[in-house]
Amino acid sequence: MAASVCRLANNTMKVVIAGAGIGGLTAALCLTKAGHDVHVVESAAAFLDIGAGIQCGANALQVMQHLDLLDDLVKVGVTPERVEFRDYQTGSSLHTMDLGRSYQDNYGAPYLHLHRSDLHSVLLGAFLERQPSGLSLDSKVASYDEGADSIRIELSNAQSLDADLLIAADGINSVIRKQLLGNTPATFTGNVAWRGVVPVERLPEDWMNTVVSNFVGPNKHMVLYYLRQRRLANFVGVVENKTWTESSWSAKAPWQELSNDFKDWHPTVRSIIDAVDKDSCYRWALYNHQPFRNWSSRRVTLLGDAAHSTLPFLASGAAMAIEDGRILQRSLDQASSLADGLQLYQRNRFERTAKIQSTSARAGKLYHFKTSLMRKAAFTALNKVGARQQAYLPEYDANTVKLT
Ligand SMILES: Cc1cc2nc3c(=O)[nH]c(=O)nc-3n(C[C@H](O)[C@H](O)[C@H](O)COP(=O)(O)OP(=O)(O)OC[C@H]3O[C@@H](n4cnc5c(N)ncnc54)[C@H](O)[C@@H]3O)c2cc1C
Numbered sequence: 003m004a005a006s007v008c009r010l011a012n013n014t015m016k017v018v019i020a021g022a023g024i025g026g027l028t029a030a031l032c033l034t035k036a037g038h039d040v041h042v043v044e045s046a047a048a049f050l051d052i053g054a055g056i057q058c059g060a061n062a063l064q065v066m067q068h069l070d071l072l073d074d075l076v077k078v079g080v081t082p083e084r085v086e087f088r089d090y091q092t093g094s095s096l097h098t099m100d101l102g103r104s105y106q107d108n109y110g111a112p113y114l115h116l117h118r119s120d121l122h123s124v125l126l127g128a129f130l131e132r133q134p135s136g137l138s139l140d141s142k143v144a145s146y147d148e149g150a151d152s153i154r155i156e157l158s159n160a161q162s163l164d165a166d167l168l169i170a171a172d173g174i175n176s177v178i179r180k181q182l183l184g185n186t187p188a189t190f191t192g193n194v195a196w197r198g199v200v201p202v203e204r205l206p207e208d209w210m211n212t213v214v215s216n217f218v219g220p221n222k223h224m225v226l227y228y229l230r231q232r233r234l235a236n237f238v239g240v241v242e243n244k245t246w247t248e249s250s251w252s253a254k255a256p257w258q259e260l261s262n263d264f265k266d267w268h269p270t271v272r273s274i275i276d277a278v279d280k281d282s283c284y285r286w287a288l289y290n291h292q293p294f295r296n297w298s299s300r301r302v303t304l305l306g307d308a309a310h311s312t313l314p315f316l317a318s319g320a321a322m323a324i325e326d327g328r329i330l331q332r333s334l335d336q337a338s339s340l341a342d343g344l345q346l347y348q349r350n351r352f353e354r355t356a357k358i359q360s361t362s363a364r365a366g367k368l369y370h371f372k373t374s375l376m377r378k379a380a381f382t383a384l385n386k387v388g389a390r391q392q393a394y395l396p397e398y399d400a401n402t403v404k405l406t
Pocket residue numbers: 020021022023024025026043044045046052053054055056057118141142143144171172173174176177251305306307308314319320321323
């Protein structure tokens with residue numbers, strides 16, 4: 003790929019995005035819709051059916067509505083009626099929150115469970131429809147050289163691209179963040195997450211209503227929900243385990259260890275563990291960062307996990323990346339210069355993303371309290387504050403929130 007010249011007509015910019023994940027593609031769509039010229043560079047040679055469930059609240063789906071993609075996502079997703087926190091052995095209910103009709107009425111969009119591959123395919127298809135030659139696969143951003151009038155992006159295959167702006171959506175181990183902020187390795191949190199999906203015909207007929215079940219127990223919890231119009235059931239079982247530190251999305255681990263981790267758990271949990279393919283149990287070590295205060299220069303900014311990796315206990319990693327894309331595009335369009343636009347973007351994202359990072363870490367501790375007495379007390383307190391305290395997640399509308 004030859005170095006190309008920047009284009010600045012009609013206030014539009016030439017933008018390179020590193021990473022065609024959920025965050026990179028959402029930003030690409032928001033920016034092309036606003037008239038910018040976007041090229042996405044992705045290190046993977048192909049998109050494989052890796053990963054499992056992703057939860058998207060109204061805050062993420064408002065952005066999908068803006069991109070005219072909500073109907074496509076509803077067709078491949080599942081809307082749960084509510085989330086239920088349950089005791090890991092008795093199954094008794096500790097706390098519930100509505101995610102059905104009243105949630106949609108309150109927040110203007112539904113709550114959806116999506117297979118990551120389905121969400122990714124919808125975003126990718128829409129982007130390629132708008133910008134058919136806008137994606138380079140098997141192409142890794144290695145470094146950048148920031149000038150007064152443009153930025154040169156060096157790829158690991160010795161080619162380069164010139165642009166006005168580089169957006170680093172290259173995930174938790176971002177190489178661009180390393181150049182921008184120095185060495186900021188993610189920290190292992192001492193938690194690992196088991197992941198798997200099971201065709202529903204392998205489960206008992208009355209296995210579970212269309213809800214999210216979060217079974218909580220000492221040092222562990224297990225989240226269960228349906229995907230793909232209820233054809234698949236998804237599990238994520240988080241266990242405190244300091245010995246497994248591999249954070250690959252495709253690292254498998256022995257079924258027997260999964261089974262031992264949840265040995266005496268409720269039959270709903272046991273049924274899915276017993277039904278999963280024994281050689282398809284994925285284990286993923288959970289890493290995160292403390293919030294970064296500054297993640298932009300004059301022509302480079304971070305987005306999604308590169309900017310604010312989080313633990314998955316509020317199910318908000320993908321949603322934050324999606325919100326970022328829309329706020330970045332609105333900030334660039336509102337500000338009078340590129341540098342001001344990047345400052346406006348990070349200023350308006352810092353507080354929210356830092357709050358979600360810290361609340362998510364605290365939620366994990368609450369789910370894992372050692373005794374049932376402690377867990378009951380914690381969830382009783384949560385029941386008292388009710389939906390009010392948790393409303394900050396879905397009520398954020400990236401399409402309309404005031405940027406200051
Ligand atoms: C293959 C995969 C499967 C996943 N499965 C799940 C799941 O099942 N459930 C869940 O909750 N979360 C999953 N995640 C994580 C989840 O998608 C993210 O935490 C969240 O969506 C934030 O997205 P992001 O775009 O910031 O980062 P990511 O989704 O991690 O995307 C980063 C992208 O950047 C690419 N990349 C990395 N370095 C470079 C580089 N130097 N140059 C160019 N490209 C680069 C990566 O290949 C990747 O496509 C998965 C991520 C990946 C990559």
